Amino acid sequence: MNLLTIPLRCARRKWPRFVLLTLVFALGATSMVALWHVSRVVGDSLERKLTAFGANILVSPKAETLAVSYGGVSLGNLLYEVRHLDEAATVSAIRSIPLSANVAAVAPKLVGTAALGAEQVPVVGVRFDQEQTIKKYWRIKGLFPTRENEVVLGSALAARLGLDFGSAFRLGDEEVTVAGVLSPTGGDDDTVVLADLTLAQRLFRLPGKVNFVEVSALCAGCPIEDIVAQIGGKLPGLEVKALRSVVEGRMASVHFVQHLTLAVALVILVSACAVVGFSMLSAVNERKAEIGLLRSLGYSRAGVFAIFCSEAVLLGAAAGAIGALAGWGVGREVVRLLDAAGEVLPAFSPLEALAVCLGMALVAALAAAYPAAKAARIDPSAALVSL
Amino acid sequence: MLEARNIAKSYASAEGPAPVLRDVSLTLEQGEFLAIVGRSGSGKSTLLNILSTLLAPDAGQVLYAGRDVTRLPEAELAALRRRDFAVVFQMHHLLPYLTALENVLLPFMTGLAPAPRDAVERARRCLDRVGLGGKHHRLPGRLSGGEQQRVAIARALVKEAAILFADEPTGSLDPATGREIVGLLQDLNADGLSVVMVTHDLGYASCARRVLRMENGAPACAA
Numbered sequence A: 001m002n003l004l005t006i007p008l009r010c011a012r013r014k015w016p017r018f019v020l021l022t023l024v025f026a027l028g029a030t031s032m033v034a035l036w037h038v039s040r041v042v043g044d045s046l047e048r049k050l051t052a053f054g055a056n057i058l059v060s061p062k063a064e065t066l067a068v069s070y071g072g073v074s075l076g077n078l079l080y081e082v083r084h085l086d087e088a089a090t091v092s093a094i095r096s097i098p099l100s101a102n103v104a105a106v107a108p109k110l111v112g113t114a115a116l117g118a119e120q121v122p123v124v125g126v127r128f129d130q131e132q133t134i135k136k137y138w139r140i141k142g143l144f145p146t147r148e149n150e151v152v153l154g155s156a157l158a159a160r161l162g163l164d165f166g167s168a169f170r171l172g173d174e175e176v177t178v179a180g181v182l183s184p185t186g187g188d189d190d191t192v193v194l195a196d197l198t199l200a201q202r203l204f205r206l207p208g209k210v211n212f213v214e215v216s217a218l219c220a221g222c223p224i225e226d227i228v229a230q231i232g233g234k235l236p237g238l239e240v241k242a243l244r245s246v247v248e249g250r251m252a253s254v255h256f257v258q259h260l261t262l263a264v265a266l267v268i269l270v271s272a273c274a275v276v277g278f279s280m281l282s283a284v285n286e287r288k289a290e291i292g293l294l295r296s297l298g299y300s301r302a303g304v305f306a307i308f309c310s311e312a313v314l315l316g317a318a319a320g321a322i323g324a325l326a327g328w329g330v331g332r333e334v335v336r337l338l339d340a341a342g343e344v345l346p347a348f349s350p351l352e353a354l355a356v357c358l359g360m361a362l363v364a365a366l367a368a369a370y371p372a373a374k375a376a377r378i379d380p381s382a383a384l385v386s387l
Numbered sequence B: 001m002l003e004a005r006n007i008a009k010s011y012a013s014a015e016g017p018a019p020v021l022r023d024v025s026l027t028l029e030q031g032e033f034l035a036i037v038g039r040s041g042s043g044k045s046t047l048l049n050i051l052s053t054l055l056a057p058d059a060g061q062v063l064y065a066g067r068d069v070t071r072l073p074e075a076e077l078a079a080l081r082r083r084d085f086a087v088v089f090q091m092h093h094l095l096p097y098l099t100a101l102e103n104v105l106l107p108f109m110t111g112l113a114p115a116p117r118d119a120v121e122r123a124r125r126c127l128d129r130v131g132l133g134g135k136h137h138r139l140p141g142r143l144s145g146g147e148q149q150r151v152a153i154a155r156a157l158v159k160e161a162a163i164l165f166a167d168e169p170t171g172s173l174d175p176a177t178g179r180e181i182v183g184l185l186q187d188l189n190a191d192g193l194s195v196v197m198v199t200h201d202l203g204y205a206s207c208a209r210r211v212l213r214m215e216n217g218a219p220a221c222a223a
């Protein structure tokens, strides 16, 4: 038996009030936790969908330029060397950063020209599986290549050359067939031959080499700068830069969803706090004589404050426990209904639940702080009013 | 051991301050049983509450152990109320959600440290002494008025206070029960507890060793 016996017994005796308040608070906690789970999953999946609009990190050799002037006449900047990257080393380095779970696609590329009949055409060597992850907007007439010597043609190039899927021709030293023709994209892909990277490396006699690597990173959970820094750390001597406009456009949508959720959650929480605060205030007014009695028995102001705060802490922790569990369940159901995440349903984490409990206890204590302070100011003479 | 000097108190009313006590002085010796009597509205409760530090006087001093308790800092005042002074009200003030035993132990539950084992033992003995053996775990709502008043007296007893202040402890009880309560107070007084009791029943007052009669906010005569 100590100071805390008083709020505990009071809560037990007036359990309907306590249960009701706990439920109100638990409702707030539940909706917050549920919204949080949903927004995390929706933010993730929204970003995955937005990833369709391109890569956001570019890894390339450092371009060494030399400003050349002679006799005071500037000859401009000379790009004096084109260096190539080693495909296997670069890709595996990018895949092995600590934040590799956020790397959605790594798309290496080798660019050059090759003879097609009488003319030279631009050829881009790509890994088709990675490329398709980045360019979800690609629509193809025919199929994507399944064999090394199959290529995809850009729509404008195919029209100019009068080729269609199924056509076979000689590209440089290689015999290739057209597996498919891209629908117009409005971008660079319309005017090139897209070949398997291995074929392109053979064609340009650069086995295992690439010009640059495009990376698509998911940034819902962490800033892109972190990912860029980690890739840079793994690949010193290379240029790693974030394609900022892509990231910002993408993150603006994700952040909007997250901010909206946060705002709704805050409104719910503040309302729950108001309910608890007002109910505490009326309890303090009802129990003035009781508080006066405690004070006349020698309870300090701090003791009275603690009695009311601990009741709120108890309530908040109980509501937090309910909210963590119910919020997870509700969030899971909502995600399932929205079908937003595919298979990834939010997982229950005991640590998160504990954090929710502590957080709600703290919030409840804050909500009760004013009523408790008011209780602490009550004089012993309040006991003289009969209970 | 307790001395009041020139106590004055007035309450604010619609027609300005209404004086209730003017220039009241009295002394209480160690082990004394003082009864304060007087007509309703004569200021008995007000005086008692000032002596027990529940009310602050407008003027004057209340000296206990050589110190003016009306000017004590908050923390020392709380310690005084916790240790030295005990109060029993007319309406047996008990917390309705605590058992009889827990109500008696309230003075030992002011902090996070649990009530000491010997205090719990003493609380049981105090309840037995006031005739509540076997009802330690009842809630106040399931005790009679007289029994509740006994719990309140046991609560005053358990901390082995120096002075017990009682404001019409018999007020809500039938005469027979009232006599038992006053008899209990007499027993305790015989064991060395100083008692100040307000009553308007002269029959009970005659049990006291000294009677102070209040009239219009001042002591009329001391018998």
Ligand SMILES: Nc1ncnc2c1ncn2[C@@H]1O[C@H](COP(=O)(O)OP(=O)(O)OP(=O)(O)O)[C@@H](O)[C@H]1O
Residues within 6 Å of the ligand: B011, B012, B020, B038, B039, B040, B041, B042, B043, B044, B045, B046, B047, B200
């Ligand atoms: N809190 C208060 N505010 C204003 N006036 C008060 C207050 N308490 C008491 N009074 C007035 O002070 C006077 C004395 O009151 P007090 O309670 O001391 O009388 P009492 O002698 O105890 O009376 P009773 O025998 O009826 O209990 C009364 O006229 C009462 O109306």
Ligand SMILES: [Mg+2]
Residues within 6 Å of the ligand: B044, B045, B046, B167
């Ligand atoms: Mg009175």
